Amino acid sequence: MSLGNAVIGQSGGPTAVINQSLVGAVEALQASGRVNKILGAHHAVSGIVQDDYIDLTDRTPDFLERIANTPSSALGSSRDKPDAAYCKRIFESFARQDVRYFFYAGGNDSSDTCRIIAEMAADSGYDLTAYHIPKTIDNDLVVNDHTPGFGSAAKFVAQAFMGDDRDNAALPGIKINILMGRHAGFLTAAAGLGRRQGKNDGPHLIYVPEVAFDEDTFINDIERVYKEHGRCLIAVSEGIHDKDGNAIITKLMDEVEKDDHGNVQLSGTGALGDLLADLVKDKLGSRLGQKLRVRADTYGYLQRSFAGVASEVDQHEARQCGRVAVEHALKGEHKSGSIAMVRKPGGGYDIDYKRIEISDVAAKTQHLDLKYIVDGCDITPAFYSDYLAPIVGDLPVVESF
Secondary structure (H helix, E strand, O other), rough: OOEEEEEEEEEEOOOOOOHHHHHHHHHHHHHOOOOOEEEOOOOHHHHHOOEEEEOOOOOHHHHHHHOOOOOOOOOOOOOOOHHHHHHHHHHHHHHOOEEEEEEEOOOOHHHHHHHHHHHHHHHOOOEEEEEEOOOOOOOOOOOOOOOHHHHHHHHHHHHHHHHHHHHHHHHEEEEEEOOOOOOOOHHHHHHHHOOOOOOOOOEEEEOOOOOOHHHHHHHHHHHHHHHOOEEEEEEOOOOOOOOOOOOOOHHOOOOOOOOOOEEEEEOOHHHHHHHHHHHHHHHHHHHHOOOOOEEEOOOOOHHOOOOOOOHHHHHHHHHHHHHHHHHHHHOOOOEEEEEEEEOOOOOOOEEEEEEEEEHOOOOOOOOOOOHEOOOOOOHHHHHHHHHHHHHHHHOOOOOOO
């Protein structure tokens, strides 16, 4: 007997594997026979309030597989955060479409949006089962060992630094790369995954938001490395801040742009890289009495959506999160929840997919463990071998004379 229709949305920043989660949910719903229609919310909640849906009900396996292997959010995304009036419009659309299941793939802000919708549905008496499907390249969802999207972004960053290090060695200088990570340094830390032991490969310095950033210490670190190697490759998180918690990027501008969730816009600008490059040229150049070759790049949105580089482990796990979310929703034991990926103890690498309360994860931030950070400017080998390598998978091999 039909239990109504289902809506799936993709929210927040896209990833290389978020469509795997979408397809995992669609496949599980198709196989269940428990819903009449499977509807994709075109541009997430902003599409829902306009009754803008994409019918996914009878999509073929071949088509879905192509979607699964396509980067970015196939349904379109949104950063809208519903208030009471917005939720009322969502429920009105759901009522018109006879929607009884809602699946929302996203990160911190998206999980909070899913929580708001689930709680308001319960308060208003609207019969809705809502499940959050984890996603974020920042890897900052609590409870989760890691999140879908992170492994692929980490692989991209590691490989980019492997190439950039060879470039920096060929034409020595000081190179600063700015990476995503507002409050958590996981992705920036991933820059060092491709370093070859004993080869003095970069990144030589890594700065993450978990440690307060000090300009003088930064210059001293670069001077030490530059004198030793004649060059320096640096990974810096966009979210670095001073000891008072002020984002370094805000020192550049009288006014800073903010998104719909009130977050300072960090990824859409190269300003932080320019600031740090000028700082190095000025302070270190003066100290050494020479004109330094200093360059800066901002990886920005390139880290989120790219074709052909995704981690196979990440692809599989993202798909499973979509499937497991549907399985729990259809059991009917809970009206809402989120799926958490928890690493099993013991040897080897294996993941459990567990249902948790949305409130356990919504609007909370997981940070890189301080045990992995060395002297505020590097990452321990254990982070790469024990934690990150199984998630990313194989990397290309590079060599030098």
